Every structure is written in structure tokens, then in C-alpha cells.
Amino acid sequence: MKPNYMLLALVVLLLALQTGCGAARKNEPISGPLKIESEEASVGERLYMWHCNQCHPGGEAGLAPALNDKPAPGFAIQFQVRHGIGAMPRISDDQVSGGELDAIVSYLVVLRNR
Numbered sequence: 682m683k684p685n686y687m688l689l690a691l692v693v694l695l696l697a698l699q700t701g702c703g704a705a706r707k708n709e710p711i712s713g714p715l716k717i718e719s720e721e722a723s724v725g726e727r728l729y730m731w732h733c734n735q736c737h738p739g740g741e742a743g744l745a746p747a748l749n750d751k752p753a754p755g756f757a758i759q760f761q762v763r764h765g766i767g768a769m770p771r772i773s774d775d776q777v778s779g780g781e782l783d784a785i786v787s788y789l790v791v792l793r794n795r
């Protein structure tokens with residue numbers, strides 16, 4: 682079978698983008714309450730709590746790596762969710778629709794920019 686170089690390149694790019702630096706610990710006692718100003722991000726927060734928080738608690742590391750310390754662009758986050766690279770299960774659009782995933786991404790952007 683011919684290896685899929687496009688997919689491989691995308692995975693390498695994704696991993697490179699996600700290996701940003703910054704403090705993973707950004708929760709309330711350290712940085713104060715989170716201010717969510719957009720409607721989309723607050724919808725995203727609720728969806729995140731339902732679909733992602735059990736493994737990425739509050740955007741910080743838990744069972745899974747922290748998400749609030751990486752400058753990964755939205756498409757890279759969406760790619761990770763749809764393909765479930767590594768130990769993360771893939772989440773299909775029956776579980777989380779495209780619009781819902783956009784909302785989750787805008788919540789994650791608020792989280793990491795706090």
C-alpha cells in the first residue's frame with residue numbers, strides 16, 4: 682500500500698503547531714475568572730464541558746494534554762477532533778456538528794488568550 686504522504690505531512694504540521702510554549706496552568710486562582718464575551722464562545726464552553734472536559738479538564742492537562750497553552754490554529758484543533766490522533770478517540774459530526782465544533786474552538790481561543 683502506498684503511504685499517504687499528504688496525511689503524514691498534515692500530522693507533522695499539526696504536531697509542530699501544537700508544541701507551543703506557555704504556562705499550562707491558567708485557571709482561576711492564578712488568572713482570575715474567565716471573561717467570555719462572545720455568544721459563540723459561551724455556547725462553546727457548554728459543549729466543551731460535555732464533550733472534552735473529562736479528558737482536558739478546564740483546558741488543562743488531565744488524562745490528556747493541556748489545550749490552553751498552545752497556539753494551534755482552529756483547523757488543527759478540528760483536525761485532531763475529527764481524526765483522533767494518538768490516544769484521543771475521534772469525534773464524528775454525529776456527536777459534535779461542524780457548527781458546534783466551531784463554537785468549541787472559539788471557547789478554546791478565549792481560554793488560551795486569558
Ligand code: HEC
Pocket residue numbers: 699729732733734735736737744745746747748751757758761762766767768769770772777785
Ligand atoms: C476520551 C478522552 C478525550 C476526549 C473526550 C477528548 N480528548 Fe482531546 N486528547 C485526548 C488525548 C489522550 C490526547 C493526546 C493524544 C496523543 O497525542 O496521543 C488528546 C489531544 C488533543 C489535542 C492535541 C493536543 C496536543 O497537545 O497534542 C487537541 C487539540 C484536543 N485533544 C482537543 C480536544 C477537543 C476539542 C475535545 C472535545 C471536542 C477533545 N479533545 C476530547 C483525549 C481526549
